[in-house]
Amino acid sequence: MSITNDQTKMLIQMIKEFTANELAPIDMQIDRAGDYPDGLFQKVVNTGLLGITLPREYGGAAFDYQAAAESLEKMATGNASMAVTLEGHFKTIEQFIKYGNKSLNDEYLPSAAKRIFAFSMTEPSGGSNPKGIATRAIKQGDNWVITGDKIMITNGGLAEVYCVLAKTEDDQMAVFVVDKDMPGFKFGKREDFIGLKGVPVGEVVLNHVVVPDNHLLGRIGQGLEIGDNAHADARVLMGAVLAGIMEHELQTAVNYSKERKAMDTPLYQLQVTQEKIADIAIAKENTTALYQKGADNKVANKPYAEVAAMAKSYGSRSAVASGDKALQILGGYGYSHEYPVEHLIRDARAMELAEGTIEKMNLEITNAEIAK
Ligand SMILES: Cc1cc2nc3c(=O)[nH]c(=O)nc-3n(C[C@H](O)[C@H](O)[C@H](O)COP(=O)(O)OP(=O)(O)OC[C@H]3O[C@@H](n4cnc5c(N)ncnc54)[C@H](O)[C@@H]3O)c2cc1C
Known part of the structure; x- marks a missing residue:
């Protein structure tokens, strides 16, 4: 039995609620403490989030990769760390599904909704x-x-x-x-x-x-092939996480620009602010389009490694640059731990390195273009 659109909508709604109730309120706390608080990861397990992509025969919810990626985008609007924790799990599960022999999968996948x-x-x-x-x-x-x-x-x-x-x-x-x-x-x-x-x-x-x-x-x-496949799967999901980070940056900048005035004028009415907000919004939409194309192609069994590399290469550089623009809109407060922008820049920066550096991804994109 395949997943319906209504079930996917319910999943996304559930992720939004979990993010709003359990993650967004402690986003800054997680950054300052340098770890998840006790009990948070168990809540993720109890909510069934580890099993989103796991086939039903192994006790999972069997959502497709588009739903998984959108889930991580929504989660990253509230906390990028937990979205990356799930990214690492989902991309690994994909390798069992694609390459695992039956006895290995029967031994391990039934526990994959409970352990990372x-x-x-x-x-x-x-x-x-x-x-x-x-x-x-x-x-x-x-x-x-x-x-x-x-x-x-x-x-x-x-x-x-x-x-x-x-x-x-x-x-x-x-x-x-x-x-x-x-x-x-x-x-x-x-x-x-x-x-x-x-x-x-x-x-x-x-x-x-x-x-x-x-x-x-x-x-x-087959080791390098599996490694490359894991990278491509990860990069789709990281594109989604980066779109979520940019949404967080955008909302922080938009809210601040409505409240803060420069000589009686709200900041958003200044052209210099508008340029920055528009740039962040456009970069977020572009990254979303790239990761969604990667997820669509994967689900349709079409090549997706190049567009996945584009989602992470473009998305990571854009999220860092967008964070810098949001920081500038917030002025001195943007440079402070009081607002999330500075840690969003640090969070996004990881994805210029993890799952292949920018240089490695750009090499792969170039090789794919040369081969066309
Ligand atoms: C947050 C985070 C999570 C991670 N998670 C995982 C994980 O789950 N599993 C895992 O296996 N690894 C993981 N990594 C490691 C990550 O994959 C590596 O950091 C990355 O592959 C780069 O390797 P390196 O750090 O050793 O840098 P190096 O390979 O030493 O590269 C150093 C610099 O040289 C450049 N460079 C290297 N070779 C070339 C070349 N031929 N041409 C041009 N430039 C080149 C690189 O782009 C980089 O700028 C993670 C890293 C981070 C930051």
Whole structure:
């Protein structure tokens, strides 16, 4: 039974209410504390948000990627951190659905509405060149023994299941599924990042972790393809998060420009303010169009990697620039912790790096254009 338009509308309404009641009121608190408050993540789980995209056979709500992306856009208008926490989970679930063998999916996906899954590629040697990773998976009988160090992993420490990119003995790339409770698995340092302060982004250390053969996601040699696919899926969702951040910036600037006067004239009546507000509104609409095209193409089984890279490349630079414009409209208050604009700039800035840097995405967009 497929999802109806009314069910999608109810989902979006539920997300808006959850955001208004549970996230927006503590947005600044999360930024200042550098973490989610106790109990918040459990509320996300109890509300069923982890299972939005999960197929029904595994206990999920089976919404499509358009609905998932729109949900994250609405959530990010109130708090971008929680939207990115869900982005990291949703994009990982997509890789199980596309590449997972039946016994792996039967083992793991029934728990995916209750516990977070994460995707781990980056290592201390660098994230832009995944071929340079040092993590090794060595075959021993029917098992694989995995050793390596993954850093800057979204939801690292919060997530319980990790897809891990590794090299086999013959230097082929492959992705394995590792559980946090397996012997040899340990959490390392949490990054002290400047934005998205609620999201734990941290290190995962694997010391001879033994996984059975069915924990191989896809095939040996398919690791980079799965990594690229995870990036494309993530970038659609990050485009949505960035559109949400820009909506937050826009509303903050609009509200302030109505209240604040310059020589008896509300700021919004000044042309210099109008230029900034119009620029933010246009950038938000453009980013929305890009991420929605990415989601539409994915659902229609059409190529979507290039437009997904555009959504994140354009969206992240626009959200940072829009935040700067909103900050200027607010004057000195914009530069203060009293208003959210400064942390929205820091939040958006992460997405010029995460899931592939701007330079990497622009390279991919250029390669796609050259190949046309
Ligand atoms: C908030 C956040 C969340 C993240 N979550 C995850 C996650 O869940 N999983 C995960 O695996 N990783 C994650 N990362 C890591 C992220 O993917 C890497 O930061 C990113 O891939 C860049 O790698 P690096 O930081 O090692 O920079 P480097 O690869 O060292 O690059 C440094 C600079 O050099 C540029 N550069 C590198 N190579 C080239 C080239 N060939 N041509 C031109 N320029 C180049 C880069 O664009 C960058 O500007 C996250 C990062 C952040 C900030």
